[in-house]
Amino acid sequence: MPTRKEGPVMSSPTQKIAFIGLGIMGSPMAVHLANAGYAVTGFDLSPRGVQPLVEAGGQAASSAAEAVADADVVCVMVPDSPDVKAVLTSDGGVFASAKPGALIIDFSSIRPDITAELARQAVDLGFRYLDAPVSGGEAGAKNAALSIMVGGSGEDFETAKPIFDVVGKTIVHVGPNGSGQTVKAANQLIVAANIQALAEAVVFLEAYGVDTKAALEVLGGGLAGSKVLDQKKENMLSRSFEPGFRIELHHKDMGIVTSAAREAGVAVPLGSLVAQLVGSARAVGDGGLDHSALLRGVERLSGLTASASDPGES
Incomplete structure (x- = not known):
């Protein structure tokens, strides 16, 4: 079994964030992070999705692999379980392209069993993983008032808390991976x-x-x-x-x-x-x-x- 790679990710505005999925929810969340001082690189299948982030001072990537290559934290916000699996496990996906020790935060809402399996794969490959689905809809995303229910280790939760504080209002660690979902x-x-x-x-x-x-x-x-x-x-x-x-x-x-x-x-x-x-x-x-x-x-x-x-x- 692959060993865990060293290097915990400490979250601060000096850290580089990749944000994959810039739709109704992801776009305002990424913009908030850029406005908070994080170096955010975004990727979305629709070129229009990246524009608000660029206007806020972020960067646009031409692929997920390019977005995550130098990222300390990888945020994912896509519609469904197959989309998350594709983003993470496909050729050129996050698991293949992100640097050792990166913290993956999945803001998507997907099946708990899929999340638990993806978390196991991530840890085996040396990454850190949180499932952090959100509630509050478009208004909550735009107003940085989302409720965020987080599954994963307490250590990883504390690392990611400054990021959650930028995009959310009610943020609770609810248990191990899969619990958030x-x-x-x-x-x-x-x-x-x-x-x-x-x-x-x-x-x-x-x-x-x-x-x-x-x-x-x-x-x-x-x-x-x-x-x-x-x-x-x-x-x-x-x-x-x-x-x-x-x-x-x-x-x-x-x-x-x-x-x-x-x-x-x-x-x-x-x-x-x-x-x-x-x-x-x-x-x-x-x-x-x-x-x-x-x-x-x-x-x-x-x-x-x-x-x-x-x-x-x-």
């Missing part, structure tokens, strides 16, 4: 159930001609209040579903929830139902819309015409 799956279960309940409440209120905006204001001040209500009510009131977090990604996450629950032998009856509703929204073409567009599904089930935000516009 497990907590994120629970997060996505709660969020999806809340969005579905809010969507049903909005359609219910409107059916009775209630001043829905006023109703949501008073509901938000009581036990029914939640961050989901605060952040998603305007989307539903205005029927504006420009993606902050796409339904197709929440569909992926609900698949992780139901699969992991089955493997653990636990029941998630509400989660399974919501997973079907999210899957239905994706199947009818709403996958590119924000997950608040679950409202459109409630309208369809109620015999109403699904309103606004033609998914073809996204």
Whole structure:
């Protein structure tokens, strides 16, 4: 078995960071790091994704291999488990190209079992590895207010904490590798159930001609209040579903929830139902819309015409 390479990575603005995946979430996170003084080199399959980082003083790389070649810390933020595996294990990927002792931080939301296996491979190759999925959506990324649930060693967590502090607000070490992804799956279960309940409440209120905006204001001040209500009510009131977090990604996450629950032998009856509703929204073409567009599904089930935000516009 390969031995662990020497050289812990100490995080400070003098350290070089590679950031792979500069989409809705990754781009503002990388920009925050550049603005904090880190030397950030970014790579994204879309050349447009790198532009905000370059404007913030970062560098653009033409490949993942180029981005990570001289990096002390490698951050990854891509959509799904196969994407993370490709970034890390392919020819020219992180494992083949990063320097000894580099700390890999995977901000993506993927399967816990895949994360645990990738972490084992990373450690065997002499890297350090944290799974650090985030919650807060596009607004949280832009405002550096993300919740970050981190799996990995306590030592590596402390090393990465200054980086997490730049992009997040609530940062918690939740256990060994894979734990961060497990907590994120629970997060996505709660969020999806809340969005579905809010969507049903909005359609219910409107059916009775209630001043829905006023109703949501008073509901938000009581036990029914939640961050989901605060952040998603305007989307539903205005029927504006420009993606902050796409339904197709929440569909992926609900698949992780139901699969992991089955493997653990636990029941998630509400989660399974919501997973079907999210899957239905994706199947009818709403996958590119924000997950608040679950409202459109409630309208369809109620015999109403699904309103606004033609998914073809996204």
